[in-house]
Amino acid sequence: MDQQNQHSAERRWDTLIDQFATLLPRAINGISRDCLYWSSSIPFALRQQISNIRLADEPSMRLLHTKKLTLETPGADVPYAILSHRWLEDSEEVSFQDLQYKPVSPSGGSHDNHNHAPTFPSNVLAKKGFKKLQGACEQAYRGGLEYIWIDTCCIDKTNSTELSEAINSMHAWYQDSAVCYVYLHDIDNEAVKTDIKTALENASWFYRGWTLQELIAPHNVLFFTKDWSKIGTKATLASTLHEITHIRQEVLLGRSYTSSIAEKMSWAAGRQTQRIEDRAYSLMGLFGIHMPIIYGEGEKAFRRLQLEIMKSSDDQTIFAWRGSLAYPIIVRSCGLLAPAPDVFSCTSPYPIVSMDHTRFNNLLHTPGNPTPLRDSLRRGYSISNDGIHITLPMKQGEGDAWLAVLRCGSEGQEVPYGIYLKQKAGSDEFLRTSPTKLPKLKSEDLKGLTLRKICIVVDHHIPPTIHRRQFFTFQSADLVWDRCGYYICPDPGGNHDVCQGVGYHPLDCNARIEISNDVQCGCIYWQTDNEVRALLIGIEHHRPWVHVLAYTDLRRYIDTSQSRRQTAPLFTSPPTSAQSDNQAGPISPLMLSHRSLSPPPAFRGPNNRKLPWRQSTAPVAVPERRRGGTGCPVCSIIRNHTINISTIKNSRVDLVTETAAHKQIEVGIRKGQAHASEVEYVITVAVSVV
Numbered sequence: 001m002d003q004q005n006q007h008s009a010e011r012r013w014d015t016l017i018d019q020f021a022t023l024l025p026r027a028i029n030g031i032s033r034d035c036l037y038w039s040s041s042i043p044f045a046l047r048q049q050i051s052n053i054r055l056a057d058e059p060s061m062r063l064l065h066t067k068k069l070t071l072e073t074p075g076a077d078v079p080y081a082i083l084s085h086r087w088l089e090d091s092e093e094v095s096f097q098d099l100q101y102k103p104v105s106p107s108g109g110s111h112d113n114h115n116h117a118p119t120f121p122s123n124v125l126a127k128k129g130f131k132k133l134q135g136a137c138e139q140a141y142r143g144g145l146e147y148i149w150i151d152t153c154c155i156d157k158t159n160s161t162e163l164s165e166a167i168n169s170m171h172a173w174y175q176d177s178a179v180c181y182v183y184l185h186d187i188d189n190e191a192v193k194t195d196i197k198t199a200l201e202n203a204s205w206f207y208r209g210w211t212l213q214e215l216i217a218p219h220n221v222l223f224f225t226k227d228w229s230k231i232g233t234k235a236t237l238a239s240t241l242h243e244i245t246h247i248r249q250e251v252l253l254g255r256s257y258t259s260s261i262a263e264k265m266s267w268a269a270g271r272q273t274q275r276i277e278d279r280a281y282s283l284m285g286l287f288g289i290h291m292p293i294i295y296g297e298g299e300k301a302f303r304r305l306q307l308e309i310m311k312s313s314d315d316q317t318i319f320a321w322r323g324s325l326a327y328p329i330i331v332r333s334c335g336l337l338a339p340a341p342d343v344f345s346c347t348s349p350y351p352i353v354s355m356d357h358t359r360f361n362n363l364l365h366t367p368g369n370p371t372p373l374r375d376s377l378r379r380g381y382s383i384s385n386d387g388i389h390i391t392l393p394m395k396q397g398e399g400d401a402w403l404a405v406l407r408c409g410s411e412g413q414e415v416p417y418g419i420y421l422k423q424k425a426g427s428d429e430f431l432r433t434s435p436t437k438l439p440k441l442k443s444e445d446l447k448g449l450t451l452r453k454i455c456i457v458v459d460h461h462i463p464p465t466i467h468r469r470q471f472f473t474f475q476s477a478d479l480v481w482d483r484c485g486y487y488i489c490p491d492p493g494g495n496h497d498v499c500q501g502v503g504y505h506p507l508d509c510n511a512r513i514e515i516s517n518d519v520q521c522g523c524i525y526w527q528t529d530n531e532v533r534a535l536l537i538g539i540e541h542h543r544p545w546v547h548v549l550a551y552t553d554l555r556r557y558i559d560t561s562q563s564r565r566q567t568a569p570l571f572t573s574p575p576t577s578a579q580s581d582n583q584a585g586p587i588s589p590l591m592l593s594h595r596s597l598s599p600p601p602a603f604r605g606p607n608n609r610k611l612p613w614r615q616s617t618a619p620v621a622v623p624e625r626r627r628g629g630t631g632c633p634v635c636s637i638i639r640n641h642t643i644n645i646s647t648i649k650n651s652r653v654d655l656v657t658e659t660a661a662h663k664q665i666e667v668g669i670r671k672g673q674a675h676a677s678e679v680e681y682v683i684t685v686a687v688s689v690v
Contacts, residue, residue, distance in 0.1 A: 062154045063147035066137040080147040081140035082177035084214035093129035093152040135228045164293040171285020180218035209273035209282040262317035262352040265344035277301040306337045314380045315354045317408040322438040333431040336456040350410040360407045387457045393449040430456045469678040472513040476685035484526045489634035492521040492645045540649040544669045544681045547648045548656040557636040
């Protein structure tokens with residue numbers, strides 16, 4: 001009986017060890033395995049389990065066999081090639097799932113006993129990315145490498161844990177590779193022979209976010225054209241690569257050099273990624289940062305990256321950023337951290353570098369500053385939930401602005417940079433103000449400084465930093481109004497003539513009414529049964545609002561002669577699934593606006609920038625109405641009916657109802673298409689019989 005109990009206890013102990021071992025990698029991550037193995041307080045059986053555990057900092061790496069084209073997990077010391085490329089459409093790339101097959105040799109034996117490549121399904125063979133995969137494997141095989149890593153197929157992207165692990169390990173995987181093949185799918189041999197620099201500049205690979213670390217991390221990098229003809233190596237092309245990317249040749253060649261935070265960020269300026277979070281995630285390896293991957297957090301990912309960087313660095317170049325024409329910042333005040341890598345773009349040939357602490361102190365020790373200034377300046381800063389606590393040399397500027405001196409400057413510059421701060425009303429916290437300015441200070445700017453320990457807000461809640469054009473379109477399936485038109489008032493309640501607005505315009509299915517700021521107000525008017533009715537529309541803090549004008553005397557103020565008579569439903573709903581394209585009827589403005597966001601090639605704005613097509617808004621001179629006051633219909637109505645436009649804006653009403661001629665018309669506003677440069681709001685109209 002005692003022997004049975006002993007065996008039962010041993011089985012329970014073995015089961016407990018197995019269960020605990022499955023949780024151990026996360027529990028002992030960051031703890032020395034040797035320390036745990038030799039700890040006498042841990043049973044020997046469990047110490048044996050520890051010796052075989054792969055910790056979180058030893059991620060498994062799945063590799064593609066270059067001859068068999070099968071996915072394997074070889075030992076950690078196996079040399080491998082790695083591919084860097086511009087992704088095609090996801091449907092054209094060979095995925096992890098595409099390689100999940102059971103290869104069988106032509107003779108029916110085990111595939112492991114021969115070197116024939118397996119036969120793939122026709123849908124995989126037809127993918128454009130399959131030819132790229134074959135070319136990369138052939139290059140690696142000819143180079144004597146049995147394995148290659150390709151991001152499209154060596155990661156199971158349906159597994160969020162594996163994807164997060166791979167993203168955090170990506171820089172290390174490229175750095176540890178035997179060779180990196182850069183495949184430029186949009187460059188041919190003729191272009192390279194004609195002008196190699198121009199050819200490389202035209203390659204989209206140089207303007208993607210992920211390819212930055214893929215250029216810097218590997219020791220050996222080979223560049224290939226779209227037919228796998230060799231262009232050169234990172235070492236032989238270092239001068240050309242420097243001109244294109246502005247990355248120092250010392251960095252490209254792997255020499256001992258430490259770049260500042262701002263300089264590294266400047267390399268990423270202007271680069272694009274498919275998902276906005278990847279702009280931050282693709283930079284983690286360059287800064288030696290690891291953090292959770294949270295797709296859906298948007299621009300917050302870049303803020304998290306900066307906070308993680310600051311935990312291990314006191315480099316104040318992270319604050320040395322400014323808005324520009326390429327990346328405009330339209331707010332006057334914001335938090336201390338940068339909104340995107342683009343604001344670190346450096347047009348000067350001299351990058352921003354961190355100053356030595358002793359040298360910086362000597363610069364501040366001038367006759368115009370008190371002696372304690374040099375002795376009490378601390379290097380670091382701390383981060384808390386209310387902001388960044390830091391000690392900076394400061395002095396009062398004009399108005400409520402303060403000049404704060406940063407311990408950084410352009411390479412070769414004797415004096416540092418500064419930023420402008422202002423104190424929040426009723427608070428001891430500071431905001432960054434004038435974010436488009438990063439002044440290079442002069443010697444006289446360093447006089448009169450005092451040290452202040454302050455708290456600067458990290459994330460100031462402000463509207464989006466990118467100004468987007470705002471349009472209104474329409475959707476309705478009913479014959480609503482007899483004559484329709486619209487007018488835009490530039491300053492409701494002001495004193496201006498109608499010609500100072502955009503004039504009167506007929507309202508048709510192609511109309512896209514642009515409201516360019518929170519001040520402007522649109523007036524949509526219609527005529528029914530010899531009466532004129534109107535709606536006011538506008539934007540307030542990036543939210544649309546609508547207000548109905550149900551006055552009986554609107555004919556006095558609004559000129560309907562420019563409106564267009566409606567003989568059929570002007571606005572039609574998108575076809576239902578039961579309708580065919582031939583039965584859908586006229587195209588609705590909503591459907592049209594989806595397709596008309598890209599204007600004709602000839603329609604371009606300043607700096608060759610494409611602009612959305614819209615109906616002309618050239619001013620139309622309309623005589624002042626006989627009893628209409630200023631001539632601007634909106635201002636006349638506001639003045640004569642004592643309308644408080646501020647109250648209307650602040651209420652932000654998005655649904656109104658108007659009853660006329662035994663009909664109830666319901667008008668609402670909702671958000672439509674949104675793009676990087678513009679956003680659309682859809683005015684929906686529904687009619688019911690009362």
